Amino acid sequence: MSTFLRFRGTERYLTNEALEASVNSALALERPLLVRGEPGTGKTLLAEAIAEALPARLISWNVKSTTRAQDGLYVYDTVQRLYDSRFGDGDIRDIRRYIKLGPMGQAISAGERTVLLIDEIDKADLEFPNDLLHELDRMHFTITETGDEITAKQRPMVIITSNNEKELPDAFLRRCVFHFIDFPDREFMKRVVAVHHPGLDDALAEQTLQAFFELRNMKGLRKRPSTSELIDWIAVLKKAGVAAVKLDQSLPFLGTLLKKEQDVGAYADRLAGGRKYRS
Amino acid sequence: MFIDFIYDLRRNKVPVGLQEAVALARALALGLHDSSLEGFYFVARSILVHRESHLDPFDVAFAAHFRGIAVEAKKIHAELLEWLRDPIQRKELTDEERALLEALDLDEVKRLLEERLREQNERHDGGNRWIGTGGTSPFGRAGTNPRGIRIGAASGGRSAVKTADARAYQGYRSDLVLDVRQIELALRKLRAFSREGSFEELDLDGTIDRTAQNGGELEVVTRPPRRPNTRVILMMDVGGSMDPYAQTMSQLFSAAKRSTHWKELRIYYFHNCTYGAVYPTEQFRDPVKITDLVADCGPHYKLVLVGDALMAPWELLGAPSYGESEKSAAGVAWLLYLREHFERSVWLNPEPPSVWAGSTVETIKSIFPMFELTLDGLSEAIAELMRGSLRR
Numbered sequence: 060m061s062t063f064l065r066f067r068g069t070e071r072y073l074t075n076e077a078l079e080a081s082v083n084s085a086l087a088l089e090r091p092l093l094v095r096g097e098p099g100t101g102k103t104l105l106a107e108a109i110a111e112a113l114p115a116r117l118i119s120w121n122v123k124s125t126t127r128a129q130d131g132l133y134v135y136d137t138v139q140r141l142y143d144s145r146f147g148d149g150d151i152r153d154i155r156r157y158i159k160l161g162p163m164g165q166a167i168s169a170g171e172r173t174v175l176l177i178d179e180i181d182k183a184d185l186e187f188p189n190d191l192l193h194e195l196d197r198m199h200f201t202i203t204e205t206g207d208e209i210t211a212k213q214r215p216m217v218i219i220t221s222n223n224e225k226e227l228p229d230a231f232l233r234r235c236v237f238h239f240i241d242f243p244d245r246e247f248m249k250r251v252v253a254v255h256h257p258g259l260d261d262a263l264a265e266q267t268l269q270a271f272f273e274l275r276n277m278k279g280l281r282k283r284p285s286t287s288e289l290i291d292w293i294a295v296l297k298k299a300g301v302a303a304v305k306l307d308q309s310l311p312f313l314g315t316l317l318k319k320e321q322d323v324g325a326y327a328d329r330l331a332g333g334r335k336y337r338s
Numbered sequence: 339m340f341i342d343f344i345y346d347l348r349r350n351k352v353p354v355g356l357q358e359a360v361a362l363a364r365a366l367a368l369g370l371h372d373s374s375l376e377g378f379y380f381v382a383r384s385i386l387v388h389r390e391s392h393l394d395p396f397d398v399a400f401a402a403h404f405r406g407i408a409v410e411a412k413k414i415h416a417e418l419l420e421w422l423r424d425p426i427q428r429k430e431l432t433d434e435e436r437a438l439l440e441a442l443d444l445d446e447v448k449r450l451l452e453e454r455l456r457e458q459n460e461r462h463d464g465g466n467r468w469i470g471t472g473g474t475s476p477f478g479r480a481g482t483n484p485r486g487i488r489i490g491a492a493s494g495g496r497s498a499v500k501t502a503d504a505r506a507y508q509g510y511r512s513d514l515v516l517d518v519r520q521i522e523l524a525l526r527k528l529r530a531f532s533r534e535g536s537f538e539e540l541d542l543d544g545t546i547d548r549t550a551q552n553g554g555e556l557e558v559v560t561r562p563p564r565r566p567n568t569r570v571i572l573m574m575d576v577g578g579s580m581d582p583y584a585q586t587m588s589q590l591f592s593a594a595k596r597s598t599h600w601k602e603l604r605i606y607y608f609h610n611c612t613y614g615a616v617y618p619t620e621q622f623r624d625p626v627k628i629t630d631l632v633a634d635c636g637p638h639y640k641l642v643l644v645g646d647a648l649m650a651p652w653e654l655l656g657a658p659s660y661g662e663s664e665k666s667a668a669g670v671a672w673l674l675y676l677r678e679h680f681e682r683s684v685w686l687n688p689e690p691p692s693v694w695a696g697s698t699v700e701t702i703k704s705i706f707p708m709f710e711l712t713l714d715g716l717s718e719a720i721a722e723l724m725r726g727s728l729r730r
Contacts, residue, residue, distance in 0.1 A: 080370065080380030087368045088361055088385075095390060137546055144554065232388035233357050239390045 072101070072108030073250055081238035082109060088236065091195055091217035093227075096240030099285025102220040105240075106176035109216065116169065118215075119176045120162035122183045128190030131163035131177075132200050154204050163191075166215040167198050173215045181221040188231040195234060243286060245272060255290045256297065266304050267293055274316060279325045284316040291315045340417045343403040347386065350395035354386050361385050363418045375404065391713075521593035524716045528640065528723055529568050529599045539563040569602040570594070571635060571680075575645025576607050576620055583646070583688040586711060590644065590686075604635070610649040611669035612676065628672055632679045640723045641676060641683035644711065647702040648689070654698045673705050684719040686711045 066082040068074035074082075082105075085092035094102045110117035120131055136157040143151045150156065160168060166175035180188060194200050198211035219235065221227065243251060245268060252264055271289050274280075284292075292315040296304065301311050310316070310326075317323050347354045362385050371377035379400060387396050537560040544559035572594055574587055594603060606616035606626065615625035654669045677683055685706035687699070694703060702708065707722050709715040 076376065077380045077383070080377060081384035083370055084365050084381055084384050087370055088364060090361070093388075137542055141546060141549065141556075145556070227389075229353065229388075233353075233355070235388065236384050237388045238384055239393060 066109060066112055069108045069111050071254060072104055072111075073247070073254060074108075075247070078105075078238060078240070081236055085218075085236040086216060089214050091219055091235045093219045093221065093232070093235035093237050094240060095221050095238070097242055097285055098222060099287040100240040100242060101286060102240060103176065103178055106174060106178075106218040106220075109218065110174040113172070113174065113216070115172050115174045115216065117174045117176060118162050118166045118169075119178060121178045122180050122187070124182055124184070126183045126187065128187055128194075131161040131191070132167075132194065133161055133164045133202055134159045135204050155207075158202055158204065163194060164200065164209070166217075167194070167200065167211045168209045169215070170212050172213040175215045175217045177217065177219045179222065180219050181227065188227050192231060192234065248272075248286070248289070251286060252289070252293065256293050259293065259297070260302070263293075263296070263302065263304070267296065270304055270310060271316070274326070277326070277329060279329075280317070280322050281319045282317075282322060288316050288318075340403075343399060344386075346399045346403065347396065350399060352387065352392040352395050352399075358386050359418065366418070379404075521590055521713075521716065522596055524713060524720060525593055525597045526599060527717070528570065528720045529566055537562055566599045566601050568600045569604075569635070569639045570600050571604045571606070571631075571639050571641050573606045573608055573612065573616055573641070573643045575610060575643075575647075577609050579646050579648050580688075583711075586688050587644065590711070602639075604639075606631075608645075610645070610653050612643075612672050613669055614672060628675065632675070637679055637681045639680055641680040642686060642719070642723070643676075643683070643706060644686045644688070646689050647685065647687055647694075647697075647699040647708070649698050651698060654701060670701065670705070673702065677705050682723045682725070683707075684709060684722050686715065686719055 066074070066079055066086065068079070082092060084090075094105060096102055106119070107117060135154075136159060139147075140151055140154075140157045143149060163175060163177075166173045177191075195217060198214050199209065201208050248268060248271075249264065252259065252268070256264075267289070271284065271292075275283050292312060295312045295315055299311070304310060313323065313326070317326060344354050344359065362382060365371070365381050365385060366378075371381045382400075383393070383396060387393055539561050541559045541561040544561070545557065548557040548559050549555065572591075574591070576587070580587065591605070594605070597603070606618060607620050607622065608616045609622070612628060614629070615627050616631070617623065617625055649669075683706055685702060685708045687694070687708055688711040689699075691710055694700065694708070699708075707719070709719040709722070
C-alpha cells in the first residue's frame with residue numbers, strides 16, 4: 060500500500076471532507092494546491108495548518124503587484140556588488156556572495172520537504188503564473204550568473220492562494236489541484252468560534268453568530284464581514300466584557316465587522332432603524 | 339459510463355482533458371477516494387474542476403450520471419484505463435498530453451489499483467463496492483485521528499449526489515451576469531505597456547555595462563519608466579430599449595472608470611445609433627462630432643460600443659434624424675466609418691445571442707465583432723481588442 064500522510068486538519072484548523080480530499084490529492088499527486096475563496100475564509104491559514112500537520116517548514120511568498128517570477132527563485136544583488144567593487148571589502152569575484160535565494164528558491168534548495176505558500180498570486184502581473192509553470196513542474200532552476208543548477212531533493216508541497224477572481228491562465232490551472240473554500244455555514248462557524256474562543260459563553264456565541272449571519276445576509280453591503288472579522292469581533296466583546304448583543308439595537312464595536320462607511324450607513328438604515336451613524 | 343461523464347463535462351465547457359483523466363486515475367489507484375462515492379465526488383471535483391465557475395456544471399453532470407446507480411469501483415478504474423489506452427483517443431491529444439501519457443505507466447497504475455482492491459476486501463466486508471443510491475456509504479470514516487475533528491459532511495449523512503444536487507455553486511457560473519469587480523478584472527486584461535517619456539528610471543543593466551566598459555568608473559544610465567499605454571473609448575447606448583440593462587451598464591461604467599491601468603478612457607453616450615455625434619453626458623448635451631473625435635483619436639484607440647443594437651430599420655439604414663447635425667449619412671455609414679478608423683473595435687450586447695437574429699442586430703454584427711455582455715463574452719471581446727496590433 061502506498062503510504063503518504065493524510066491531512067485531517069489540526070487542532071486550530073478545522074476542515075471538511077472536500078478540503079481534505081483536495082489536500083490529500085495534492086499531496087499524493089505532488090501537484091500544487093490552488094485555494095480560492097472569499098477573503099477571510101482561512102486560505103493562508105490552511106498552509107500553516109498543513110505545514111504543522113506534516114510537519115514541515117513553511118516558506119511564505121507574499122506576492123505583490125510588482126513581484127516577478129524571477130524574484131521567487133533568486134535575486135542577483137548587482138548594486139551591492141557594484142558598490143563593493145569600489146568601496147567595499149570581500150571578494151567581489153565570487154558572484155555567489157551576491158545571489159540571494161527567493162522563497163521558491165529556498166523551498167527547492169532545502170534538503171527536506173517544505174511547504175511553500177504562494178500567497179495571493181492574482182495580485183501579480185497577469186503573466187506571473189505562466190512564468191512559474193516550468194519551475195512548478197520540474198522543481199528545478201538554474202542560476203544563470205553562476206551556472207549552478209538546483210533541483211529539489213524532495214518536492215515541496217506548494218499551496219497557492221488566490222482571491223475570488225477569474226484571473227489565472229488555463230495552462231497554469233491544469234497543473235493544479237483546485238479547491239474552493241465555501242463560506243462556512245452556521246454549524247461550521249460555531250465550531251470555528253469554539254476553536255478560537257474556547258470557553259465562550261454559549262448565549263453570547265449564539266447571539267454573535269445570529270447577528271453576524273443576519274448582517275452577512277443583508278443586501279447592499281459592499282464588503283460583507285467574514286470569518287476573521289467575526290473572530291476579532293468576539294475577541295473585542297470579550298475584552299470589553301459585553302455579555303449580550305442584539306442586532307436590532309446599535310451593535311457594540313460595529314467597526315470590527317463593517318469596514319466601509321457606506322456599509323455602516325446601510326446597516327443604520329435597515330436594521331438599527333435610525334440614522335445615528337450618519338453624519 | 340464514467341467516460342460519458344467526462345464527455346458530458348466537456349460538452350458543458352468544463353475543459354477536462356487527458357491530464358485530468360490521468361491524474362484522476364492515479365488518485366483512484368492511490369485510494370484517495372476511500373472507496374466511497376462521496377470520496378470519489380470530492381477527489382474528482384478537486385482534480386477535474388479548476389475554477390469556481392465550473393463547479394456548478396460539474397455538480398449537474400455528476401448528479402445526472404451517478405444518481406441511483408450502484409457503481410463498482412473496479413469498473414470505473416477499468417473504464418478509465420481502457421479509455422487512456424484507446425488509440426483513437428490519442429489522435430485528439432496535444433503533444434503535451436501525449437508525452438504525459440507515455441510517461442505514465444498504465445500497468446503500474448493497474449497494479450497499484452488491484453493491490454488497493456485486495457486490501458479493501460480484507461479490511462471491510464465487500465469493501466470494494468460503492469453504493470450510489472441512498473448515499474449511506476458503509477465506509478464512513480470515524481475520524482479516529484486525534485489531531486483532526488471531522489465535521490461538515492458526516493459520513494452517510496449527505497450523499498455525494500445530494501451534495502451535487504444542492505448546486506451550491508450556481509452563483510459562480512461565469513455565463514451569468516457580472517458584478518463590478520469581475521468586470522474590472524476582465525478589463526484588467528486590456529492593457530499594454532511601453533517605455534516613453536522622460537529618462538528618469540535607473541537602467542541597472544545598462545549602468546553596469548557602461549561602468550564596466552568605462553574601466554570601473556561609475557556611469558549612470560537612465561531610461562523612461564514603463565507606463566500603461568492603452569487608450570479606450572467607451573460608447574454606451576442609453577434610453578429606450580436599453581433601460582432594462584441600466585444596472586449592467588452602470589456596473590460596466592463604474593468598472594471602466596475605476597480601471598487605472600489605461601492611459602486614457604473616454605466615455606460617450608448615444609441613443610440607438612451613433613450618427614454624426616456622441617455625447618459626453620447622459621443628458622445629451624454638448625455633442626462631440628464623430629469627425630472631430632476621429633481626428634482627435636488615432637486608430638490605436640480601442641473602441642468599445644455597448645448597446646442592444648436593436649432599433650427600427652430606418653434608424654440604421656434610412657436618413658439620419660435624432661440629434662443629427664450633419665445631414666449627410668445614414669446611421670450605418672457612421673458605424674462603418676468608426677469601424678474603418680479604429681484598428682480594434684467591438685460591440686458588446688447585453689441581450690443573449692439567441693435573440694440577435696433577424697433584426698438590425700445582424701446588420702451591426704456584420705460591421706463590428708459582437709459579444710454578449712457576460713463575463714465570458716467580455717473576456718472574448720477583450721481578446722479581440724488585444725489581438726495583434728496590425729490592421730485587420
